[in-house]
Amino acid sequence: MVYIALIAEFLKIGLFSVGGGLATLPFLYRLTDRYDWFTREMLVDMIAISESTPGPIGINMATYAGHSAGGVAGGVLATLAIIAPSVAIALIITKILDKFRENRYVKRAFYGIRPAVTALIATVAIGIMKITMLDIPAYEKTGAIADIFSYRQIALFFAVSCLMRKYKLHPVFYIGGAAAAGAILGL
Amino acid sequence: MRELFEVYSVFFRIGALTFGGGYTMLPLLQAEIARSRKWVGEEDIIDYYAISQSLPGIVAVNNAMLIGYRRRASAGLLAAALGVVTPSVVIILIIAAFIKNFLHIGAVAHAFNGIRVAVAALIVGTAIDMGRKCLSDYRCIAIFLASLLMFALPEISPIEISPIVPVVAGAAVGVALKRRSGS
Numbered sequence: 001m002v003y004i005a006l007i008a009e010f011l012k013i014g015l016f017s018v019g020g021g022l023a024t025l026p027f028l029y030r031l032t033d034r035y036d037w038f039t040r041e042m043l044v045d046m047i048a049i050s051e052s053t054p055g056p057i058g059i060n061m062a063t064y065a066g067h068s069a070g071g072v073a074g075g076v077l078a079t080l081a082i083i084a085p086s087v088a089i090a091l092i093i094t095k096i097l098d099k100f101r102e103n104r105y106v107k108r109a110f111y112g113i114r115p116a117v118t119a120l121i122a123t124v125a126i127g128i129m130k131i132t133m134l135d136i137p138a139y140e141k142t143g144a145i146a147d148i149f150s151y152r153q154i155a156l157f158f159a160v161s162c163l164m165r166k167y168k169l170h171p172v173f174y175i176g177g178a179a180a181a182g183a184i185l186g187l
Numbered sequence: 188m189r190e191l192f193e194v195y196s197v198f199f200r201i202g203a204l205t206f207g208g209g210y211t212m213l214p215l216l217q218a219e220i221a222r223s224r225k226w227v228g229e230e231d232i233i234d235y236y237a238i239s240q241s242l243p244g245i246v247a248v249n250n251a252m253l254i255g256y257r258r259r260a261s262a263g264l265l266a267a268a269l270g271v272v273t274p275s276v277v278i279i280l281i282i283a284a285f286i287k288n289f290l291h292i293g294a295v296a297h298a299f300n301g302i303r304v305a306v307a308a309l310i311v312g313t314a315i316d317m318g319r320k321c322l323s324d325y326r327c328i329a330i331f332l333a334s335l336l337m338f339a340l341p342e343i344s345p346i347e348i349s350p351i352v353p354v355v356a357g358a359a360v361g362v363a364l365k366r367r368s369g370s
Binding site: 012014015016017018019022024025026027030033034041044045047048049050051052053054055056058059060063064067068072075076079082083085086087089090091093094097100101105106108109110111112113114115116117118119120121122123124125126128129131132133153156157160161164165170171172174175177178179180181182183185186187 | 202203204205206212234237238240241242243244245246247248249252253256261264265268271272274275276278279280282283284286294295297298299300301302303304305306307308309310311312313314317318320321327328330331332333334335337338339347349350351353354355356357358359360361362364
């Protein structure tokens, strides 16, 4: 029963992903090892679509991933499951809001959580670079190390990275630009 | 009931107009919640945002819930949470249902190959920005490296560690470290 596993996994993600934005990404990335709900390549597409459509990115990703696993019902259930732990915590915490924020243990915990989450995102970043910029099948076919690199993709990566550093535009502009580049260059 | 529906519809609108992460909601919240409706003050919005980041889950949803609670207690909290996620669910379900029909078209497939490269650049950029804050602190770097090793382990070995482990371990180490240094 895919729905039960889906709800259980997204409850966990809702409870343990801290730090907003892409914090759910390492969890979704790890799901690709354990279930055949979606592949890592599909996950990259989900990120692009979630960044380019309205709504909080974490919710968009949950709906999308849930839909890949179990259709419309899967999308709705995954979204409800990912917010359920927050709802429960928020219901409790609103009564002691100011105390929670000033609590020194909460502050200390975050001192340790931030670098841990950074490491998770960094690992996913390396995985996505591998997917997008290395051509492992070509390398396996020819055995030539030069064939492992997708040179045009690598060039586009550096172009996009430089533009991102220089102009702090919304991600949707870079995604749109890269889509145009991909179509024109026939990547 | 009318007030609850208003909470739901205001956050529905905010969900539909927010692109990306939780911080992109801030200007909208300032305008819709603080200035035009005066449910909370503008400085409260900043406080709620800070707290939302320290709670597990999606920051934008946490933020909506805290404000919804101020307006109509627990019922307001639920209305705000459902309101802010509804546009996402509708839009993404529509896109997800149709995109498969387009992905096999040559130009679309090429475009998505380009898009994936942009996503790689985005995530690498995010990781660098997050990591930069950590660079001057060796304890922070140690936690980073230990977490990296833990999470990357399944790539090279059959041992699989959930991302939960580094997050919880990081929190525990954070609490323990600061106590010893007395800061």
